[in-house]
Amino acid sequence: MNVITRFAPSPTGYLHIGGARTAIFNYLFAKKHSGKYLVRIEDTDKKRSSEKAIKAIHKGLNWLKVNSEYKIIYQSQNFNSHIKVAYELLEKGFAYKCFLNSDELEKLRIKSRENGIPIKSPWRNKKEQGKNQNKEFVIRLKMPSNGTTTIDDIVQGKVTVKNEILDDMVILRSDNTPTYMLSSVVDDNNMKITHIIRGDDHFNNAFRQIQIIKYLDWNIPYYAHIPLIHGTDGTKLSKRHGATSLFDYHNLGYTSEAMFSYLLQLGWSTKNDQDYFMDRATKLFALEKVNKSPAKFDLKKLNHINAKILNNMNVNDVYKLVIDKFKLSLSNEEQKRFKSLLPELVKRVQVYTDLEDEFDWLFQKNFFCKDKNFQSQLQKHNLMLKEIGSRLQKCEWTIESIKNCLNQYILQNSLTFKVIGPILRMALTGKTNSPDLVSIIYELGCTITANRLNYEY
Ligand code: GLU
Numbered sequence: 001m002n003v004i005t006r007f008a009p010s011p012t013g014y015l016h017i018g019g020a021r022t023a024i025f026n027y028l029f030a031k032k033h034s035g036k037y038l039v040r041i042e043d044t045d046k047k048r049s050s051e052k053a054i055k056a057i058h059k060g061l062n063w064l065k066v067n068s069e070y071k072i073i074y075q076s077q078n079f080n081s082h083i084k085v086a087y088e089l090l091e092k093g094f095a096y097k098c099f100l101n102s103d104e105l106e107k108l109r110i111k112s113r114e115n116g117i118p119i120k121s122p123w124r125n126k127k128e129q130g131k132n133q134n135k136e137f138v139i140r141l142k143m144p145s146n147g148t149t150t151i152d153d154i155v156q157g158k159v160t161v162k163n164e165i166l167d168d169m170v171i172l173r174s175d176n177t178p179t180y181m182l183s184s185v186v187d188d189n190n191m192k193i194t195h196i197i198r199g200d201d202h203f204n205n206a207f208r209q210i211q212i213i214k215y216l217d218w219n220i221p222y223y224a225h226i227p228l229i230h231g232t233d234g235t236k237l238s239k240r241h242g243a244t245s246l247f248d249y250h251n252l253g254y255t256s257e258a259m260f261s262y263l264l265q266l267g268w269s270t271k272n273d274q275d276y277f278m279d280r281a282t283k284l285f286a287l288e289k290v291n292k293s294p295a296k297f298d299l300k301k302l303n304h305i306n307a308k309i310l311n312n313m314n315v316n317d318v319y320k321l322v323i324d325k326f327k328l329s330l331s332n333e334e335q336k337r338f339k340s341l342l343p344e345l346v347k348r349v350q351v352y353t354d355l356e357d358e359f360d361w362l363f364q365k366n367f368f369c370k371d372k373n374f375q376s377q378l379q380k381h382n383l384m385l386k387e388i389g390s391r392l393q394k395c396e397w398t399i400e401s402i403k404n405c406l407n408q409y410i411l412q413n414s415l416t417f418k419v420i421g422p423i424l425r426m427a428l429t430g431k432t433n434s435p436d437l438v439s440i441i442y443e444l445g446c447t448i449t450a451n452r453l454n455y456e457y
Contacts (some may be wrong), residue, residue: 044079078190100122156225194223227292
């Protein structure tokens, strides 16, 4: 079988992390089976859709590297073929014109809610009357009233519902626009989609949409409805739990690889941590291994993954992320300094945006320690700092000589590194915690180091 999947977002806001995960699953499933992965923008609701949202979807998909390599499909451009199908269903007697006005419909809705029966318009069984010809109408699908419908969902398993619970859904509105329930099925058929992989909030829709497919004798696709993502408290993920927009995580300093890997783990499980990366996942992904129960979004776990990825990343790649994020423009010498210390700095953070606190001291021209508590300690050790500064100025600028120079000072003054280390660090970085002191001195260079050690507190 030539597998064809699709990710079909509605462009009504940002790309939600749940949507992003659906895209990843569709992408991987198609790749695993050497099939096609398509993206269809479901922009049928013109009032709620926007160009901005379409851009946000592409930005998110590109960031995760799961955009389609094929032409993007815009559902609204296929309106005519959807309308044609609505009329075909009408002609074949599988749909009917419903002339209910809004008051009548409201009464029917109330009755339907009270009795727990789905909406079936009285027009279902009426012959169209000539005097209604010029009245507004919608087209409703005539759901089968007896029997059952079974879907053997790859994730949810075999589920059967009684047809009597299915409402006669509207497929064409009174303004002659098709509804999502119709458009989506027609597009899936035209696009020859073999596997519909989407959130399980659409599982109910599947039982209604499949009736159109059956009436028209189209191929029934495989379905895989994946459980939604929940927060750690077990409720559906919402802004209460933190950022829900995929791209917010980019702005917060997460890498695309970490996001990809973590979203994939939310629902799919495999043996090895490495399997959650793109190259391996495209070979291993299996829908059968997708969990039936909702996955919990756990920021701690994402942070852990992100930190690990940052630490394993090539220094030039981390450097690029940081430079782009903080819009740094550095001299050649500063670039070299930054790249040398970056692997050490990265060990201290989980997201690269937090690096700002770690490197703020590195490029300041007239640096002095601003912490009031530290300043009094630096004052106390003024002479010691100056002495070390002047010794360093005379030393050859290699890691080895700097180390020797500090050791000699320690020996001659019967001190220990534990005593001078923290003070030197404060004077040079304004912090109590930083990468290895000798590396810092070496990277800052002789002049900057001496200036910082000579500062009068
Ligand atoms: N456009 C729908 C949504 O964003 C998805 C429909 C589908 O996958 O069939 O929820």
